[in-house]
Amino acid sequence: MSKIAVYVDHFGGKAAAASWEALTAAQTLAQGLGGEVVAVVLGQGVDALAQEAAARGPKAVLVADDPALAEYVPDAYADTLVALTPAHDIAVWVFPTTMRGRELAGLTAAGLDVGALPDVTDLAVEDGKIVAIRPVYAGKLLAKVETEPPAVVTTRVRAFPAAEAGEATAEIVSVPAQVSDTAQAVKSLGFSQAAGGVSLTEASIIVSGGRGVANTDKVPGDEKEKAQKGFEMLGELARLLGGALGASRAAVDAGYISYDHQVGQTGKVVSPDLYIACGISGAIQHLAGMRTSKVIVAINTDPEAPIFKVARYGVVADLWDVVPELIQVVKERGLAKEQA
Amino acid sequence: MKIVVPVKVVPDTAATLKVEDGRVTWGDAPLVLNPWDEFAVEAALQTVEQHGGTVTVISMGDESALEAIRKALAMGAKEAVRIYDDALAGADVRVTAQVLAAAVRKMGDVDMVFFGRQAVDGDTGLTPMYTARALGWPFVGLVSAFTEMDPAGRTFAAERSVGEAKQTIQAPMPAVVTIAKEFAEPRYPSFMGIRKASRAKVPVWSLADLGLDAPAAKVRWPEITMPPKREVKVEFIEGATPREIAEKLVDKLIEAKVL
Ligand SMILES: Cc1cc2nc3c(=O)[nH]c(=O)nc-3n(C[C@H](O)[C@H](O)[C@H](O)COP(=O)(O)OP(=O)(O)OC[C@H]3O[C@@H](n4cnc5c(N)ncnc54)[C@H](O)[C@@H]3O)c2cc1C
Ligand SMILES: Nc1ncnc2c1ncn2[C@@H]1O[C@H](COP(=O)(O)O)[C@@H](O)[C@H]1O
Numbered sequence: 001m002s003k004i005a006v007y008v009d010h011f012g013g014k015a016a017a018a019s020w021e022a023l024t025a026a027q028t029l030a031q032g033l034g035g036e037v038v039a040v041v042l043g044q045g046v047d048a049l050a051q052e053a054a055a056r057g058p059k060a061v062l063v064a065d066d067p068a069l070a071e072y073v074p075d076a077y078a079d080t081l082v083a084l085t086p087a088h089d090i091a092v093w094v095f096p097t098t099m100r101g102r103e104l105a106g107l108t109a110a111g112l113d114v115g116a117l118p119d120v121t122d123l124a125v126e127d128g129k130i131v132a133i134r135p136v137y138a139g140k141l142l143a144k145v146e147t148e149p150p151a152v153v154t155t156r157v158r159a160f161p162a163a164e165a166g167e168a169t170a171e172i173v174s175v176p177a178q179v180s181d182t183a184q185a186v187k188s189l190g191f192s193q194a195a196g197g198v199s200l201t202e203a204s205i206i207v208s209g210g211r212g213v214a215n216t217d218k219v220p221g222d223e224k225e226k227a228q229k230g231f232e233m234l235g236e237l238a239r240l241l242g243g244a245l246g247a248s249r250a251a252v253d254a255g256y257i258s259y260d261h262q263v264g265q266t267g268k269v270v271s272p273d274l275y276i277a278c279g280i281s282g283a284i285q286h287l288a289g290m291r292t293s294k295v296i297v298a299i300n301t302d303p304e305a306p307i308f309k310v311a312r313y314g315v316v317a318d319l320w321d322v323v324p325e326l327i328q329v330v331k332e333r334g335l336a337k338e339q340a
Numbered sequence: 341m342k343i344v345v346p347v348k349v350v351p352d353t354a355a356t357l358k359v360e361d362g363r364v365t366w367g368d369a370p371l372v373l374n375p376w377d378e379f380a381v382e383a384a385l386q387t388v389e390q391h392g393g394t395v396t397v398i399s400m401g402d403e404s405a406l407e408a409i410r411k412a413l414a415m416g417a418k419e420a421v422r423i424y425d426d427a428l429a430g431a432d433v434r435v436t437a438q439v440l441a442a443a444v445r446k447m448g449d450v451d452m453v454f455f456g457r458q459a460v461d462g463d464t465g466l467t468p469m470y471t472a473r474a475l476g477w478p479f480v481g482l483v484s485a486f487t488e489m490d491p492a493g494r495t496f497a498a499e500r501s502v503g504e505a506k507q508t509i510q511a512p513m514p515a516v517v518t519i520a521k522e523f524a525e526p527r528y529p530s531f532m533g534i535r536k537a538s539r540a541k542v543p544v545w546s547l548a549d550l551g552l553d554a555p556a557a558k559v560r561w562p563e564i565t566m567p568p569k570r571e572v573k574v575e576f577i578e579g580a581t582p583r584e585i586a587e588k589l590v591d592k593l594i595e596a597k598v599l
Contacts, residue, residue, distance in 0.1 A: 016503075072507070074479055074481065075478055100503070102465055103469055105469075106465075106466040107469045107472070107473055109469075110434070110437065110469055110472070110473030113434075115432060115434060115558030116433065118463075118464055118465065118466055119463065119464075134463075135463065135567075136461065136462055136564065137351075137357055137461055138460060141564050141566060141567065142566075142567050143563070143564045144565070145559055182476060182478055186511045187510045189497060190507070191502075191505040191506065192508075193504070193505045205598070265375075274593065274599070285354070291570075295596050295598045296572075297593070298574075308574045309574070310572060311574045312596070313574070313575055313577055315577050315585055321582040322585055322586060325582045325583045326586045329583075329590045335594075335599055
């Protein structure tokens with residue numbers, strides 16, 4: 001029986017939660033196309049991860065546990081996925097649209113010479129075709145795209161519900177690593193861990209700051225020092241809520257905070273349950289990165305700021321007055337998920 | 341070094357988009373060089389400034405692609421080629437990559453191809469990987485810096501983002517990379533650069549020039565639609581003190597089940 005394979009994305013054995021969302025999408029494809037869902041885990045010393053995948057409902061987990069895959073190298077991983085495809089009769093590959101997921105999807109699709117439907121938010125099977133919806137033009141429009149299997153699909157993070165964990169009933173099948181000469185010449189020289197914390201794209205709550213964060217007389221110092229204090233304050237709120245810290249491009253360009261926090265067209269596209277925009281005007285390029293958030297809160301001194309056009313709740317006030325109080329209320333009411 | 345930068349023309353990110361008969365229109369909003377590709381052009385220029393060589397831009401598209409090409413030339417790219425063929429209407433990413441790979445092969449002796457991260461119209465971000473595989477070259481994505489660049493030794497190392505961390509990857513040349521925004525701010529074209537670019541003759545290659553038969557697309561885009569309007573009406577939270585505002589806001593967020 002042909003298979004729908006899900007690539008379980010992970011960093012050092014820790015699964016990207018979006019992998020379990022891809023499993024849900026794969027079940028939809030399996031129902032429509034016929035076939036069964038398998039999860040695929042690559043790496044070295046990934047037993048625990050394979051067990052975790054086995055509990056999320058696939059028929060089997062294919063595991064390539066091999067020293068050649070100890071360090072993530074896109075070409076080596078993609079070669080292995082390409083080689084698995086005919087060997088296990090895989091008709092469709094599904095990847096979560098993480099950074100690794102996207103690049104592996106592209107390399108695998110090219111290696112198999114099939115079409116790819118990237119970053120989809122909805123999927124269906126019609127007359128044997130895979131039909132998907134995907135946001136384009138930074139989410140301002142939606143495109144319907146289609147292709148016939150064999151194919152590669154990537155699922156947008158947080159667009160599908162995660163497959164729930166149950167009992168680990170799936171069979172675990174050991175498969176070989178396959179690394180071409182080209183890929184063998186590519187070497188990972190190591191990783192430098194970025195600042196920890198919740199990943200922006202996966203966070204269910206995001207507290208974001210813009211240029212307004214530096215605009216206060218409440219703390220001493222120059223613009224940068226003020227901004228730093230301000231982002232510390234927003235970071236505390238984010239941590240308390242178990243969320244992540246975001247920023248506008250203006251804040252990043254002014255050097256208030258590093259680029260990996262940038263939300264928007266040239267930053268990260270996020271879709272949390274709650275997005276709290278503090279001192280952000282709501283330029284179209286910023287909205288492009290967060291407009292699909294479930295509930296948007298805007299705190300801005302300017303009642304005319306465009307951010308209020310997408311906000312569910314608006315607060316016309318100085319963020320330096322309101323955010324400290326929010327932190328207090330969250331603590332006092334026992335809503336804190338983590339001790340900051 | 342010989343570096344090729346594939347660039348795409350896109351509507352300005354601030355353009356008001358409309359949909360007519362399932363197709364996108366943007367009125368008379370300007371077309372611009374894809375913002376992500378500006379970083380790729382900048383990275384290529386810096387690399388040849390340090391190591392010698394030339395930067396060539398290529399763009400597959402109709403005459404509007406000249407908008408993107410001229411911007412890259414004005415920034416400092418030395419050469420440009422546009423690829424156009426009627427048979428390329430409806431090309432998908434896979435076809436685009438095959439065409440770009442054929443153009444790179446035709447140029448000969450190319451050391452590296454620098455791509456943008458994605459095109460802000462289709463937001464696909466897969467052309468670079470498809471092109472890498474079509475050429476049979478290694479792929480390194482989202483490069484924020486080169487920690488080593490040794491054209492004579494045919495090797496380079498790059499720092500790049502994998503989300504949770506920065507990874508350093510070493511690879512042989514020739515190779516395909518995509519450039520991340522952290523690499524450097526793109527330069528502004530000089531007045532001289534703009535003048536030169538506006539006069540540049542840009543050769544056009546057809547499929548026949550590339551020795552390709554019209555490749556058939558595997559992915560189709562039957563329709564583009566406006567997303568359903570979100571019915572949000574902002575509710576302003578007011579109060580006599582910041583404390584009162586914070587209390588009310590938290591109440592609302594609990595009610596909405598997001599806290
Ligand atoms: C090609 C391109 C790509 C872009 N990509 C992105 C992107 O990815 N992400 C992005 O964010 N932008 C992007 N931009 C930039 C975007 O156009 C805006 O310039 C940017 O989003 C503005 O950031 P901001 O809202 O922080 O700053 P501003 O527009 O300056 O807004 C600051 C806001 O803070 C308010 N404020 C000031 N002081 C306070 C205070 N004490 N308390 C509360 N409110 C206060 C002000 O009323 C104002 O509304 C892009 C632009 C281009 C051209
Ligand atoms: N028609 C094209 N001509 C030249 N380069 C392109 C074209 N389309 C895409 N690219 C390149 O591929 C990158 C990714 O585009 P995409 O895969 O369409 O999101 C862009 O940033 C460009 O560098």
